[in-house]
Amino acid sequence: MEEKQPTVHLRFFGIDRMLPFLSRYKKELLLMVLLALAGTVTDVCVPVLQRYALNHFIALKTLDTLPVFILLYLGSFVFAGVMNYISCTLATEIEVWLDRDMRNKAFEHLQTLSFSYFNQNSVGYIHARVMSDTAKLGTLFSWSLIEGVWHGAYLVGAVAVMLVINLKLALLMLLILPVVALLFSFFQKRMIKVNRQVREINSRITGNFNEGITGARTIKSLVIEEKIEEDFRKDTAAIRKKSVGSARLRGLFAATTAFASSLALAILLWRGGVIAESDIGTFSLFMSYAQGLMEPLRWLVDVISDLITGQVNIERYTRLLSTQSDVRDTEEVISRYGDSFSPIRENWEPVRGDIELQDVSFRYPDGEETVLEHFSLKIPFGTNLAIVGQTGAGKSSLANLICRFYEPTSGRVLIDGRDARERSQLWLHSAIGCVLQTPHLFSGTVRDNLLYGNPNATEAQIQQAIRMVSAEGVIARLEKGLDTDVGEGGDLLSTGEKQLISFARAILADPKILILDEATASVDTITEQKIQSAIEAVIQNRTSVVIAHRLSTIRNADWILVVENGKICEQGTHTELMAKRGVYYRYYIRQYEDEATGAVLNG
Amino acid sequence: MKEKQQKKQIHKRNRALLFRFLKGSKALYLVSILSAGFTALADMAEPQVIRMAIDNALGGIEAHYAKPVMAVVDALGGFAYLGRHIWIMAAAILIIALLRVFSQYTFRVSNTMASETLVKTMRDQLFSHIERLPYAWHMKNHTGDIIQRCTSDVDTLRNFVSEQLTSVFRIVVLVVLTLSFMLAMNLRLTLISFLPMPVIIGYSLVFHRKVGEGFLACDENEGKLSDMVQENLTGMRVVRAFAAERREKDRFEAQNAYYTGLWVKLAKVLSLYWSSQDVLSGVQGLLVVVFGASFCIRGEMTSGEYVAFLAYNTMLIWPVRMLGRMITEMSKAGVSIGRIAEIMEAPEETDSPGAFEPPLDGDICFEHVSFAYENGPEILHDVSFTMKAGSTLGIIAGTGMGKSTLMLLLDRMMDLPEENGRITIGGVDIRQIKSAWLRKNIGFVMQEPFLFSRTIAENIAIASPSAGQDEVRSASRAACLDEAVSAFSKGYDTFVGERGVTLSGGQKQRAAIARTLLSHTPIMIFDDSLSAVDTETDAKIRAELESRFGTASIILISHRITTLSRADQILVLDNGRISQQGTHEELIHQKGVYRDIYEIQSGLREEAV
Numbered sequence A: 001m002e003e004k005q006p007t008v009h010l011r012f013f014g015i016d017r018m019l020p021f022l023s024r025y026k027k028e029l030l031l032m033v034l035l036a037l038a039g040t041v042t043d044v045c046v047p048v049l050q051r052y053a054l055n056h057f058i059a060l061k062t063l064d065t066l067p068v069f070i071l072l073y074l075g076s077f078v079f080a081g082v083m084n085y086i087s088c089t090l091a092t093e094i095e096v097w098l099d100r101d102m103r104n105k106a107f108e109h110l111q112t113l114s115f116s117y118f119n120q121n122s123v124g125y126i127h128a129r130v131m132s133d134t135a136k137l138g139t140l141f142s143w144s145l146i147e148g149v150w151h152g153a154y155l156v157g158a159v160a161v162m163l164v165i166n167l168k169l170a171l172l173m174l175l176i177l178p179v180v181a182l183l184f185s186f187f188q189k190r191m192i193k194v195n196r197q198v199r200e201i202n203s204r205i206t207g208n209f210n211e212g213i214t215g216a217r218t219i220k221s222l223v224i225e226e227k228i229e230e231d232f233r234k235d236t237a238a239i240r241k242k243s244v245g246s247a248r249l250r251g252l253f254a255a256t257t258a259f260a261s262s263l264a265l266a267i268l269l270w271r272g273g274v275i276a277e278s279d280i281g282t283f284s285l286f287m288s289y290a291q292g293l294m295e296p297l298r299w300l301v302d303v304i305s306d307l308i309t310g311q312v313n314i315e316r317y318t319r320l321l322s323t324q325s326d327v328r329d330t331e332e333v334i335s336r337y338g339d340s341f342s343p344i345r346e347n348w349e350p351v352r353g354d355i356e357l358q359d360v361s362f363r364y365p366d367g368e369e370t371v372l373e374h375f376s377l378k379i380p381f382g383t384n385l386a387i388v389g390q391t392g393a394g395k396s397s398l399a400n401l402i403c404r405f406y407e408p409t410s411g412r413v414l415i416d417g418r419d420a421r422e423r424s425q426l427w428l429h430s431a432i433g434c435v436l437q438t439p440h441l442f443s444g445t446v447r448d449n450l451l452y453g454n455p456n457a458t459e460a461q462i463q464q465a466i467r468m469v470s471a472e473g474v475i476a477r478l479e480k481g482l483d484t485d486v487g488e489g490g491d492l493l494s495t496g497e498k499q500l501i502s503f504a505r506a507i508l509a510d511p512k513i514l515i516l517d518e519a520t521a522s523v524d525t526i527t528e529q530k531i532q533s534a535i536e537a538v539i540q541n542r543t544s545v546v547i548a549h550r551l552s553t554i555r556n557a558d559w560i561l562v563v564e565n566g567k568i569c570e571q572g573t574h575t576e577l578m579a580k581r582g583v584y585y586r587y588y589i590r591q592y593e594d595e596a597t598g599a600v601l602n603g
Numbered sequence B: 001m002k003e004k005q006q007k008k009q010i011h012k013r014n015r016a017l018l019f020r021f022l023k024g025s026k027a028l029y030l031v032s033i034l035s036a037g038f039t040a041l042a043d044m045a046e047p048q049v050i051r052m053a054i055d056n057a058l059g060g061i062e063a064h065y066a067k068p069v070m071a072v073v074d075a076l077g078g079f080a081y082l083g084r085h086i087w088i089m090a091a092a093i094l095i096i097a098l099l100r101v102f103s104q105y106t107f108r109v110s111n112t113m114a115s116e117t118l119v120k121t122m123r124d125q126l127f128s129h130i131e132r133l134p135y136a137w138h139m140k141n142h143t144g145d146i147i148q149r150c151t152s153d154v155d156t157l158r159n160f161v162s163e164q165l166t167s168v169f170r171i172v173v174l175v176v177l178t179l180s181f182m183l184a185m186n187l188r189l190t191l192i193s194f195l196p197m198p199v200i201i202g203y204s205l206v207f208h209r210k211v212g213e214g215f216l217a218c219d220e221n222e223g224k225l226s227d228m229v230q231e232n233l234t235g236m237r238v239v240r241a242f243a244a245e246r247r248e249k250d251r252f253e254a255q256n257a258y259y260t261g262l263w264v265k266l267a268k269v270l271s272l273y274w275s276s277q278d279v280l281s282g283v284q285g286l287l288v289v290v291f292g293a294s295f296c297i298r299g300e301m302t303s304g305e306y307v308a309f310l311a312y313n314t315m316l317i318w319p320v321r322m323l324g325r326m327i328t329e330m331s332k333a334g335v336s337i338g339r340i341a342e343i344m345e346a347p348e349e350t351d352s353p354g355a356f357e358p359p360l361d362g363d364i365c366f367e368h369v370s371f372a373y374e375n376g377p378e379i380l381h382d383v384s385f386t387m388k389a390g391s392t393l394g395i396i397a398g399t400g401m402g403k404s405t406l407m408l409l410l411d412r413m414m415d416l417p418e419e420n421g422r423i424t425i426g427g428v429d430i431r432q433i434k435s436a437w438l439r440k441n442i443g444f445v446m447q448e449p450f451l452f453s454r455t456i457a458e459n460i461a462i463a464s465p466s467a468g469q470d471e472v473r474s475a476s477r478a479a480c481l482d483e484a485v486s487a488f489s490k491g492y493d494t495f496v497g498e499r500g501v502t503l504s505g506g507q508k509q510r511a512a513i514a515r516t517l518l519s520h521t522p523i524m525i526f527d528d529s530l531s532a533v534d535t536e537t538d539a540k541i542r543a544e545l546e547s548r549f550g551t552a553s554i555i556l557i558s559h560r561i562t563t564l565s566r567a568d569q570i571l572v573l574d575n576g577r578i579s580q581q582g583t584h585e586e587l588i589h590q591k592g593v594y595r596d597i598y599e600i601q602s603g604l605r606e607e608a609v
Helices: A011-060 A066-112 A115-120 A123-165 A167-174 A176-214 A216-222 A225-278 A280-292 A294-322 A331-337 A396-402 A425-429 A446-453 A459-468 A472-477 A495-509 A525-538 A551-556 A574-580 A583-601 B002-022 B026-058 B067-075 B078-084 B087-132 B135-140 B143-185 B187-194 B197-234 B236-241 B245-297 B303-345 B403-410 B435-440 B456-460 B469-478 B482-487 B505-518 B535-548 B584-588 B593-601
Strands: A355-363 A370-379 A384-389 A410-415 A432-435 A513-517 A543-547 A559-564 A567-572 B364-372 B378-387 B392-397 B422-425 B442-445 B523-527 B553-557 B569-574 B577-582
Touching (some): A011 A123, A011 A294, A011 B245, A011 B303, A066 A123, A066 B197, A066 B245, A123 A167, A123 A280, A123 A294, A123 B197, A167 A225, A176 A294, A176 B143, A216 B135, A216 B435, A225 A280, A225 B026, A225 B087, A280 A294, A280 B026, A280 B303, A370 A396, A384 A551, A396 A513, A432 B236, A446 A459, A459 A472, A459 A525, A472 A495, A525 A551, A559 A574, A559 A583, A567 A574, A567 A583, A574 A583, B002 B087, B026 B143, B067 B078, B087 B143, B143 B187, B143 B303, B197 B236, B197 B303, B236 B245, B364 B403, B378 B403, B378 B569, B378 B577, B392 B403, B392 B593, B403 B523, B442 B505, B456 B469, B456 B505, B469 B482, B469 B505, B469 B535, B505 B535, B569 B584
Parallel strands (some): A384 A559, A432 A513, A513 A543, B392 B553, B392 B569, B442 B523, B523 B553
Antiparallel strands (some): A355 A370, A559 A567
C-alpha cells in the first residue's frame, strides 16, 4: 500500500540538502539553463517576425527583403533547434546522473546500516526511498527546472516585447495574468489532493486483485464470492468517482486557460482594434501573445507545485542518508582495519574461531524485553553449538550477537579472546558463513552464487564443494550446468536445491565460524537425506552455531542451548538435558515423534 | 494464410471484448465525441471573428459570407456599425469563448466518465470472472502473471480509452475542420500548409516505433536495478555474513551505470527528434508566412484572412505532431486487451443441468474414486469408504499421499470425471448438487489458512454476515483464540497484516477455525489445521468441537494419534490407497503403520532416549 504523503516544509524547499549532489553538475546545470534561455528567444521572436511580414511585405506590398527575412526566420528556428537539442540532452543526462549518484549513495549507505534499521523499516519502504524518491528528485532538478526556465523566460520575454511595442495595451492585457495565476494555484492544490486519493484507492484495488487471486480457494470454499465482489465494486466505484473529480479539476484548468486567452483577445480587439487598420502587424503580434501566454503560466504553476511536493522526497531521502548505524566501528578500528568497502587486509589478524560471551545482557533496540541476562558461555574453536526451541522463541538472538549484527546491551562478545569491537565488522564477517532457513540466492548463474562468499575459488574447489553436499545431481539436471541462470531469488530451483547450493556456497567461503538456521519445511526423503549429510559436511572443522530442528543435528552437538519465550532456560549436552526431563526433554520427544511419524508415513 | 486468419480472429475477439466492456458507457462516449466536435468548431470561429473585425468591420472590405453569417451581422447592425462599436465583436469573442469553454469542459468530464465507467466494468467483470474460474485454473496459472494482467494491462487499456481513443478522434475532427476553413479562404495556401504534414506525421510514426525498443530496454534494466535493491534488502544477512558489501556495491553501481548509459543514449535520440520536429514545424510555419504574405501582396488574400490563416496553422501543428505518438501507443493497447481476453475466455465453473440443493446431513460415501491431475500420475486409486452422518472420520497419511486431494474432491474444488467413481452425500452424487450449496454446507479449514486484510472480527464473520459480536467472540473462544486477540491493543478490530501486528501460524489457524465454527455447517473438514497449535490447545479445541457439534460430520486430517483416536472411524492412506481402516482400538491391535505411529507417539518405544 502506498504510504500517506504528509506535506513537509523545509528551509529553501530543501534544495540546500541536495547541494552535495547538484554541485557535481554545476557546469551542466548552468549550461542547460543558459541554452534553454537562448532557445526561448526564438519562441518570443516568432510573433515579431510575423509582425514584420505583415507590416513590411503586406502593408508596403514589397518582397524586397524576403531573402534576409527567410534567412533570419530559418536561422532562428535552426538556432532554437540546436539550443533545444543540447539543453534537452543535458536535462535528461542530469536527470539520470542525479538518479545514479543518489541511488549509489543510498545503496552504499544501506550496506552499512545495522539490522535494527531493517527490522524497523519494511523492504518496500526502503526500496521506495532508493528507487522512487531518487527518480522524483532527478526529474525535479532537471526537467522541472528546464521547464521553469522555458516558461518563465517566455513569459518575461513576451511581456517585455508587448510593453515595448504598446505600453497601454500591454498593461491592459496583463491585468488578467495575476487573477489566472491565483486560480491555477487554487486548482493545483486540490488536484494534488485528489490525485493522491486516486493513487490510494488504486493501490487498494491492486491489493484486492491480489487477495482475490491468492485467496481464490478460500473464497470458493466459504462461498463468499458475492460479498468479496461487492466490496471490490465499492472500490472501483470510488476510484471512478475520484477520477471524474480529478477530470473536473483538469477541465477547469483547461477552461480557465482557454477563457483567459479569449479574454485577452477580446480586450485586444476592443481596445486595440483600431491599431489593426494602421498597424496590422502589431495587432497580430498581440494576438499571438494573447494566445500564447496562458499555457506557460499554467506550466509555471505546475513547476512550483512540483517544488512544493518534492520536499517530501528530499526529506525522506536525506533522512535515510543521515540514519546512523547502531553497530559502528570506531575511528581507530577503521584506520587500522579499514571500513566495509576498503578493508586494510594486511593488518587483519587471522581468525581462529574462538568465541566467548562474557556477562552478556541483550535487549533488541526496538524491543522491550531483555533476551539475555548476564549470560556467559565459552565456545572454543571447533565447537558445535545447537540452539533449540519453539518457532518464534528468539533463537536467532545469540547468532545475531556472535555475528555482531547487534551489540550486547552490556557485557562483551570476545572473538579469539579480544572484544569484537576492537576489530572491524568486515574482519569478523569475512570469517563467518551463513546458511539460512529460507535459502537466499541472488539472481545470476549457479556459479555466481557459489562464488558469492569467495570470488577467487578455483574450478576444482567448486567441484569439490558440490560433491561434499551431494549437489552433483542438481547441477547435472540444469541445462547449462553451473552457468544456468537461477532466476530472481533463485526461483527456478526448488527449495531443497536452493538449500544444497547455499551449503556449497558456505563451504567454498570456508568460514571459521558458521551460522546455520535449519529449515523446517518438508522436502522429499531423498533431498532430506542429502541435506542431512550436507550439514554434517559443512560443520566439520569450524565453530558452528546451529539453530537446529533435526534430531541428528541436535544429538551430535557439543553443547545445546534451549530457548523458551525468548530466554535461555536450559543448557548442557544432550545426555545431561535428557536426564533433566525438563523443557528440552519434552521438546526432543515431540520432535522425535514428529520425525518418526513422518518417516513411517512416508515409507 | 492460416496465420493471417488466426490474427484476424484474435482481432475480432479483442474487439468483441472491448465492445462488451463498452456497455453502459456508449452514451457518454457519444456526448464526449459530440462536445469534442463542438469545441473544434468553436476553435474555428474565433479567428473568423478577428478576420471579420480586421477586414470588414475595420478595414471596410466588402463582405461575402454564408447567408446565416450575414443575417447575424445584419441583425447586429451591419459591419459598418460594428466597426464603430468594436466592443460588440469583442463581446462576440467572449461569447464564443464561453460556449467553447463549456463544451470543452463537457468533453473532458464526459470523456472521463465514459472511460472510467468502461474501466470499472472491465475491472468488475475481470474480478468476478476470476472468482468464478475453477480452482484447477488457479492452480495452473501463475499468481504474479494474473495480477500483472489485472493491474498493468488494465492500466494500459485505461490510458487507451481515456486518452488515445477520443484524442485521435479529436485530432481528426480538428484537422478536417481546419482544412475546410482554410480551404474556404485560400486553396493554394492550404495546400502549402498541408504539404509538410505527411512528413511530420511519418517522421513521428517511424520515430516512435523505433524508439519504443529503446524505452523497452530502459524499462527492463530499470527493473533489474530495482530487483537488485530488493534482493539486497531481503538478503542483507547473507550479504553481511559473507562480507560482500563491496561486491554488492560494485555490482549495483555497474548495473546503475549501464542503465544510466542507456538513458543517455536514448536522450540524444529523443532530443534530436524533438528539436528536429521543432525545426520542421518552423519551416512549415515559414512557408505559410512567406507565401501568405506574397498572396496578400498580389491581392489574392486579405490581411484579415492572413491573420486568421496563421492562427489556424498554429492550432494545427501540435495535434499533428501528437498523432504519431498516439498511433504507436494504440498498438500497445492491442497487446494488453489480448492478454486480458485470455483470462476472460477461460470457462467459468458451472453446475450440471438440473443441479439442486438437497439437505446435506446424510452419509458421505466415496465409491471407487480414482483421480489424477491434468498431465500428472494417478494420485488416488480406487478409494471407497462410507462415513455415517454425524460421525467423526480421522485420516492419516504422509505428504503427497492424496489426503488433500480427497478433500478437494469432496468440496468440488476439483471435479471428479464421470468414469472415475463417485462421491455421494445422503445418496446424492455431488455432481448433481449445486457447487455453491455444497461448499456452503462444508466448513473447510486448511493447513495454511488464508486470512483477508480486514479486521479479525470481520475475518471470523466473513461467511456469516448476520453474526453479532457475541457470536463472533463465542466462536473465537471455542477456537481458543479469544485470549490472544484480547491481548492486542485493538482487540477484534486489529487489522490482519497491519504493521507491527503479525498473527502467528497457530493464531491464523485458530482464526480460520473460528470462521468455520461460526458458519454452523453440517460437514466440517480440518485439513491438518491444528498442526501449528500446541497439544493442549489442540485437545481443548477438539473437546469444544465434540460438545458443540454432536450432529455434524467431522473429518480430521492429522499426524497426531491424540487428535485422531476419538474418531468413529480412521483411514490410513498410503500412496493413494486405503491401507488400513477402523477405530482406534481396532487399529492399535493390527500390525501396520497406525500401530507403529501409536507406539512412537505414546512413548512406547525406547529408541527416542
